Amino acid sequence: MFIFEWLNNQLLKMEWLSNLVTFLVQNILGLDTSSRVGGSIHFFIYDVVKIFILLSVLIFTISYIQSFFPPERTRKILGRFTGVSANIFGALLGTVTPFCSCSSIPLFIGFTSAGLPIGVTFSFLISSPLVDLASVILLASIFNWKIAVAYVVVGLILAVIGGTIISKLKLERYVESFVFHNKVLEAEQEEMTTRDRIDFAKDQVLDIIKKVWMYILIGVGIGAAIHNWIPESIIAAVLGQDKWYSVLLATFVGVPMYADIFGTLPIAEALVLKGVGIGTANHHNWLYF
Amino acid sequence: MIIKVLGSGCKNCVTLKENTEAALKEAGVEAEIVKVTDFKDIMAYGVMTTPALVIDEKVVSFGKVLKPKEITKILENVK
Incomplete structure (x- = not known):
């Protein structure tokens, strides 16, 4: 417990950074961090540096993990589940499958034409922008793990509920028929190498920071x-x-x-x-x- | 050569088109670039993630904003 707390304080809350900034503000700028100006400057520098470090490390790690879950694989995995568990896995995989939001419609068509129930596809599509992994860690860093976990759980529950409602309403009848009859083409994709994954993760970091x-x-x-x-x-x-x-x-x-x-x-x-x-x-x- | 950029028209697709133009210029290759924005047409190629790049009706990349350099490489392989 003590070690976990120490790691949490140093790695997530970055107490070392706070101390370093306190040192800089007091000794180089000559301001007292308990004063108004000093306190604000400390808050600003410490938070900016902390968020940039966390964001870069996190987006890199998360993107690396995401590179293992292209939508084609997610679609295959989801095909193995039925009922609510399919919705739950849809919601979970939504958090790790990387895609540009403008791909939502092609993804919907691609999943549906492969025979996935629309409810499951929607659980996936709802959770994807809702539960953002980088925000989870930032929440844990700035507030605490309880809030971060609550954020994830609420997001996943909403995605499962949303998908379930859509399937109960039998909204399939409003989907144009070409969607169901679209040919499922397993577009060939080469397996990524570790180098590719690192490049992908690096690009994601730069993109988001920019x-x-x-x-x-x-x-x-x-x-x-x-x-x-x-x-x-x-x-x-x-x-x-x-x-x-x-x-x-x-x-x-x-x-x-x-x-x-x-x-x-x-x-x-x-x-x-x-x-x-x-x-x-x-x-x-x-x-x- | 006919090159198609598939995508609904978000920023990523626009960037891919620009990168393709840059790559063609760099390689000194003449080609017609067509933007495909209709979902029915996009789906006919079987891709689930956009933007995608199609050269002479063959899907060469999807779900990625290729950099000019990567497109040049693909162009060389196609030739």
Whole structure:
């Protein structure tokens, strides 16, 4: 337990980095980290560096794992299951099968024409953008594992329920017939080498970092501002636990940040530190989907 | 030579088309590039992930945004 906690604190929460930044801010900038300016600068540098390190390592690892689950293989695996277990595996595989969101329709057609029930295909398609593995680890790092696990479980449950509802409604009748009669072509794909997988993972890291770096900076910037410059009493009064409108309001405040989930996490972090209910803060993240 | 780029028209497909153009220029190969955006037509090639690249009716790549260099290599193999 002690070792797990130590690993958690050092690798995920990166206490060493926090200490290093404290050292830098105090000795090089000559600012006290307990002061407002010093505290904000510490929050900003530490969070930005932490998120970039975590994101790079994570996306690399996850992409490497994903390279073992091309949709063709996922389709084969799913064909072996029936009933709810097929929905559950659909939801699980949705989290590890990499595809561009614009492939959703071809994937749907490809799965359906191979004879997979639409409910299962939908569990797969729902969970894929909903449960984002990189966000899981970031949640664990910024908050804790309980919240990260809850995020995954809720996402998977929604995907299973969504798929089940779709199959109970017998929506097949609305699907154009060409979908069922589409020829299933096992387009030949060469087995990836380790080199290919590493290249694929590296490209994913660069792609995502290029896409999100600005949102992370903005997100952490707003987080740093909330953290030290807006008095706790105001935030607690406006977004506090027991106000019926706090979730609505937090949603509204979070609207501009929906552009990217990684930018929203630092804001949520700052809000939680100020005593906002985690459900209210996380509403930014849920609505992102 | 007829090269088809399959995809609904998201950014990845546009990038693949641009990369293909760059590769053709680099290789000094003349070819007609056709964009296929209709799902029925895309599915006729049996691919599940876009963007895909089809050279003379043969699927040479799918689910990947190939870099110009990779396309040049494929062009050499096709010849």
